[in-house]
Amino acid sequence: MFDYLIVGAGFAGSVLAERLASIANKRVLIVDKRPHIAGNAYDRYDEAGLLVHKYGPHIFHTNSADVFNYLSQFTSWRNYQHRVLASTDGQLFQIPINLNTVNSMYGLQLNSQDLEVFFASKAEPLKNVRTSEDVVVSQVGRELYEKFFRGYTKKQWGMDPSELNSSVAARIPTRLNKDDRYFTDTYQAMPLHGYTNMFENMLNHPNISVLLNTDYKEVINEIQYKFMIFTGPVDEYFDYQYGKLPYRSLEFKFETYDMERFQETGTINYPNDYDFTRITEFKYLTGQKHHKTSVVYEYPKDYGDPYYPVPKPENMELYLRYQALCKEEKNTLFTGRLATYKYYNMDQIVAQSLAAFKRILTLNNTADNTVNGYASI
Incomplete structure (x- = not known):
């Protein structure tokens, strides 16, 4: 018997799993379709031994001391200001x-x-x-x-x-000064040993079990649990009852070059030339010393993993129909980017999950801890 079944091992699911396990002493099972934890923040060493982000560059920045201090329990940091x-x-x-x-x-x-x-x-x-x-x-x-x-x-x-x-x-600022940093947040840093390492530390708790390469719908009838936290696509949860929510996706092309540096800075945008939007060189982000370098080219497309909700009125109307279904679900919490059909930065998801945990604690201390499904914290 698990107290919580969490669908998705990205920021939303992992932060809630860690808090529920370590603070509330709850037994938690995380299920994820992918063969790894960390969601889109997952990073790994490529064949050349260079640390790369599988789903495109993830650069951490926040103005929240609470979020930064929370994550600092699970990683040391490398100061990095993206340009x-x-x-x-x-x-x-x-x-x-x-x-x-x-x-x-x-x-x-x-x-x-x-x-x-x-x-x-x-x-x-x-x-x-x-x-x-x-x-x-x-x-x-x-x-x-x-x-x-x-x-x-x-x-x-x-x-x-x-x-x-x-x-x-x-989301794109214009500045009157010479500040060429892409972000101006108080805290700008990269996990010293990578995001995956940070997630491993976060989920390293005896109350947490992780099941990868698994669609939760294939095992849900075999698992005993009291409460579900769903961080996946909300339309998928309801079997696309009203149709698919539109997303913009990306194709990533990785290249390794036999040179110390490939370009002048971490990311170069190509607004008018070529099919790709930008090239990111990971050594700028990670600080890794290596005689070779790895980069990623990003090609936007309409199909593939869901990354960016398409901000059009008709899409929001469709999402609101799914949100109404969420509110009818019992003992189920919908949270995170995909479940709430909204683009969030990483720190926003962490803050959202910490707030959701406090809400869950409050509900657990009431006589009736049944929760109506939707929770956009």
Whole structure:
């Protein structure tokens, strides 16, 4: 008999498993279709002995001391601040767009105040900012939009930015200073020995059992448990009763080169050339010393593993129908990216899971601990 059956061994499921096992002293079984733990954060050593991220680069950053301190129980850290360049017009420019980007592109010597005026002169005022195109052109104008955003977004989403919700472009900042870091969070670091090692430490508890290479539906009738935590695709849980929720996926092409360094920084975006969106070189992220280097090319596509919920109104309407079904489920908690059809950063999922654990503890201390299914914490 298990107290909890958790479907999915990524951040959402693993954090909840660890808290339930170590703090609440509950017996937990984690089931995952994949042959490994750590979800999309899974990393491994390739044939050359280089540490690579199987599902594309995962760079940890957070403003939450609680999240950082929690994960620090299971890993030491390597300080790392990610920097990105964009290849356009045969040159490399800093991204996010900042003072250096504009000065380099136009041969100017602007200061921060000048740049604010420059953006204002280029911006197209809009009364209603509805789409991703609207967000960018209303801030920096159409020329920079065409050079850095439009092509990249079309490749990434398979749609023109004019068709996409404004939330997509809202994730990409524009800066008035020379700060060329991709993130500005208080805590920016990489697990010193990799994400998989961190997850192994997290799940190394006598109350936790892990079953890999297994679809939970194939074993659910053979397992005794009191409560389910589901972190997989919500439409799959309900056998696609209302149809499939649309996702954008990625194909990863890994290459190892017989050289110390392949490119100038961790990631280079290719907004307008080639079928891939970006190339990431892992040694920048990991700090590994090696005479060879491994990189990954990312090719967006419509099919494959579900990575990015497609932010369109009709998709949200479809998800809300599944959410209504979740609320009818007893003793089942739906949490995480796939179960709530929302894109979260890693630290957001950890924070969500820590909050969910507190909610579960509260419910366990009440006379009636039956839980109606949906829980977006």
